[in-house]
Amino acid sequence: MNSEYYIAAGDGAKDGFDVVVTPESAGWTESSLWTLTLAAGQSVDLQSGQDEIMVVPLSGSATVTSDGTKFDLAGRASVFDGPSDFAYVGRDSAYTVASVDGGRFALCGARAEKKLPFRYVPAADISVELRGAGNCSRQVHNFGTADTFEADSIIACEVITPGGNWSSYPGHKHDENTPTESALEEIYYFEIAPGPDNSNGFGYHRVYGTPQRPIEVLEEVRTGDVVLVPHGYHGPSVAAPGYHMYYLNVMAGPGKERAWNIVDDPEHTWIRGTWADQAVDPRLPLHTASEGA
Numbered sequence: 001m002n003s004e005y006y007i008a009a010g011d012g013a014k015d016g017f018d019v020v021v022t023p024e025s026a027g028w029t030e031s032s033l034w035t036l037t038l039a040a041g042q043s044v045d046l047q048s049g050q051d052e053i054m055v056v057p058l059s060g061s062a063t064v065t066s067d068g069t070k071f072d073l074a075g076r077a078s079v080f081d082g083p084s085d086f087a088y089v090g091r092d093s094a095y096t097v098a099s100v101d102g103g104r105f106a107l108c109g110a111r112a113e114k115k116l117p118f119r120y121v122p123a124a125d126i127s128v129e130l131r132g133a134g135n136c137s138r139q140v141h142n143f144g145t146a147d148t149f150e151a152d153s154i155i156a157c158e159v160i161t162p163g164g165n166w167s168s169y170p171g172h173k174h175d176e177n178t179p180t181e182s183a184l185e186e187i188y189y190f191e192i193a194p195g196p197d198n199s200n201g202f203g204y205h206r207v208y209g210t211p212q213r214p215i216e217v218l219e220e221v222r223t224g225d226v227v228l229v230p231h232g233y234h235g236p237s238v239a240a241p242g243y244h245m246y247y248l249n250v251m252a253g254p255g256k257e258r259a260w261n262i263v264d265d266p267e268h269t270w271i272r273g274t275w276a277d278q279a280v281d282p283r284l285p286l287h288t289a290s291e292g293a
Contacts, residue, residue, distance in 0.1 A: 003216070003217040003218075005207065005215070005217050005227060005229070005230070006219045006225070006226070006227055006228075007019070007021070007225065007226040007227075007228070008224075008225055009222060009223060009224025009225050012226060016036065016044070017034045017035060017036045018035045018036055018037055018104070018224065019033060019034060019035040019189065019224070019226060020033075020034055021033045021034075021187055021226060021228070023111065026185070026187075026230070027230070028185045028230055029111065029185070029254060030110055030111045030153065030184075030185050030252035030253055030254060031109070031110055031154075031184075031185040031186065031187055031250050031252045032051055032107075032110065032187075032250070033106065033107070033108055033109065033187045033189060033226070033248075033250050034107040034109070035058065035104060035105065035106050035107070035189065035224075036097075036104070036105055036107070037103075037104045038060075038062070038097070038098075038099035038102065038103060038104075038105065039099065039102050040099060040100065040102040041098075041099065041100075042098070042099050042102075043096055043097060043098035043099070044096065044097055044098075045094070045095075045096050046094070046095055046096070046097065046107075047093070047094055047095075048089050048090065048091050048092065048093045048094075048095065048109075049091065049092070050091055050092075050111050050112070051091055051109035051110060051111060051112060052088070052089065052091050052109065052110055052112040052115075052116065052151055052152055052153070052154055053088070053089040053095070053107050053108065053109050054086055054087070054088055054089075054106075054107070054108040054109075054143075054144050054151075054154065054156055055073070055086055055087045055088075055095075055097055055105060055106075055107055056084055056086045056105065056106045056107075056108060056143070056156075056248070057073050057075030057076060057084045057085075057086070057103060057104075057105055057106075058078075058079050058084075058103070058104040058105060058106055058191070058248075059075065059076065059077060059078050059079070059103045059104050060075050060099060060100065060101055060102055060103015060104065060105075061073055061074055061075040061099070061100040061101055061103065062097055062098060062099050062100060062103065062105060063096075063097075063098045063100065064087040064089070064095060064096070064097055064098075065095060065096045065098070066087075066093050066094065066095035066096070066118045067093065067117075067118050069118055071087045071118075071120040072100075073085050073086065073087060073120075074123070075100075075103060078191075078193075079160075079191050079246040079248075080160065080193050080244060080246060080286060080287060081287050082123065082128075082141075082285075082287040083123050083126040083128060083141040083143060083158065084123055084143075085120065085121060085122045085123045085126075086120075086121055086143055086144075087118070087119070087120050087121075088116070088118065088119045088120075088121070088149070089118055090112070090115040090116045090117060090118060091112040091114075091115050091152075092115055093115070093118065095118075106189065106248055108144065108154060108156045108248070108250045109154070110151075110152075110154035110155075110250070110251075110252030111153060111252065112151075112152035112153055112154070113152060113153075114152050116150065116151065116152060121143065121149065126141055126142065126143045126148075127141075127142040127148055128140070128141060128142075128285055129141075129142055130280050130284050130285065131167075132167070132169075132275055132280070133274075133276075133278035133279060133280050133281075134274075134275065134278035134279070134281070135164060135165050135166060135281070136165065136166050136167070136169055136271070137162065137165055137280045137281035137284055138159050138161045138162075138165060138167035138284075139159070139160040139161075139284050140157055140158070140159050140160075141157060141158040141159075141160075142157050143156065143157060143158065144156030144157060145157055145260065146258045146259050146260060151258065153252045153253070153258055154251070154252050155184065155249075155250075155251040155258065155260055156248070156249060156250050156251070157248075157249050158246065158247070158248050159237075159246070159247050159249065160244060160245070160246055160284075160286050161203075161237060161238075161239040161245040161246075161247075162239065162244055162281055162283045163193075163201075163239050163240065163241050163242045163243045163244050163245075164239060164240070164241040164242075165238075165239055165281060166235075166236040166237070166238050166239075167235070167236065167237045167239075167245075168205075168234055168235030168237045169235045169236035169237075169268075169271070170235065170265055170268035170269055170271050170272065171206070171208065171233040171234060171235040171236070171264070171265040171268060172233060172234070172235060172262040172263060172264045172265065173231070173232055173233045173234065173262065173263060173265075174186075174251075174253075174260065174261060174262045174263075175213070175230075175231035175232065177253075177255045180261055180263055181261050181262065181263050182253055182257065182259050182260060182261040183253040183254060183255055184251040184252060184253040184260065185228075185229070185230055185251065185252060185253060186228075186229040186234070186249060186250070186251045187226060187227075187228060187229075187248075187249065187250040187251075188205060188226065188227040188228075188229065188234075188237070188247045188248075188249060189225075189247060189248040189250075190203065190205070190221040190222070190223065190224070190225045190226070190227075190245065190246065190247045191223045191224070191245075191246040191247075192221070192222055192223050192239075192240075192243050192244070192245055193243055193245075193246070194243075195242055195243060200222065200223075201222070201223075201239075201240055201242065201243025201244075201245075202220055202221065202222050202240050202243065203220070203221050203222075203237060203238050203239045203243070203245045204218065204219065204220055204221065204236075204238040204240075205217070205218075205219050205221050205227050205234075205236075205237045205238075206218050206234065206235060206236060206237075207227065207229055207232050207233070207234045208232055208233050208234075209231065209232035209233070210232065210233075213231050213232060214232075215230070215231060215232040221237075221245075233265045244286065
């Protein structure tokens with residue numbers, strides 16, 4: 001039986017969107033995600049309302065217009081073709097997303113108190129970080145993290161996990177505001193690269209709690225699936241051998257500081273100490289913005 005925190009592809013569709021996660025639907029207060037598919041030349045007019053929004057192409061190109069300004073997003077062929085450029089829309093803004101050649105787009109959202117200006121970031125300016133080592137190696141696109149982009153509350157990044165590897169590991173949590181931890185609601189949106197014969201790949205994702213705040217999630221994930229992390233330790237995300245895994249993380253919390261402070265599961269934090277003696281997976285980086293789409 002699937003967890004209440006797992007949303008299978010298609011189950012989260014609403015109002016023309018492929019995925020809809022809002023504070024109201026998730027039962028929390030801050031983080032949101034919408035994904036939509038647009039045909040070539042198709043557009044959608046939207047309102048950001050209480051949320052600040054990051055418009056991120058998952059595939060294809062688009063223009064984003066707001067406050068009389070238009071940004072052209074070159075996008076990418078797929079989420080496995082390096083980071084994408086993106087546009088930021090402040091709260092209380094009308095904006096339009098128009099597809100150039102047909103594609104899929106993520107609207108990452110978070111409740112915001114102050115309105116910040118409409119902005120554009122090119123893919124070449126996005127940091128590509130290789131994290132971990134050995135079969136814990138993964139590639140992180142830090143496009144919307146607290147130390148790379150100014151925003152009111154949203155924190156967002158993308159992670160590529162090569163087939164057979166583990167990421168979001170060791171299990172860690174960020175559900176309290178303490179000197180070492182930030183309370184953040186987190187959304188995981190998954191895509192899995194097809195096999196050489198176009199077979200459908202899969203992976204697994206784990207969330208588990210503490211005695212004080214129990215939660216149990218262990219789900220097989222496929223392209224378009226979502227897992228919600230309201231609290232608790234989360235990880236690993238495991239990519240099945242032969243199938244690279246992508247996930248988009250969207251986070252926000254009620255605290256005054258916009259920061260990603262985490263604590264590891266103390267049972268497993270020792271694993272980080274083993275990485276110094278291992279090489280990063282030679283398959284990484286799978287792709288970089290400078291190599292083209």
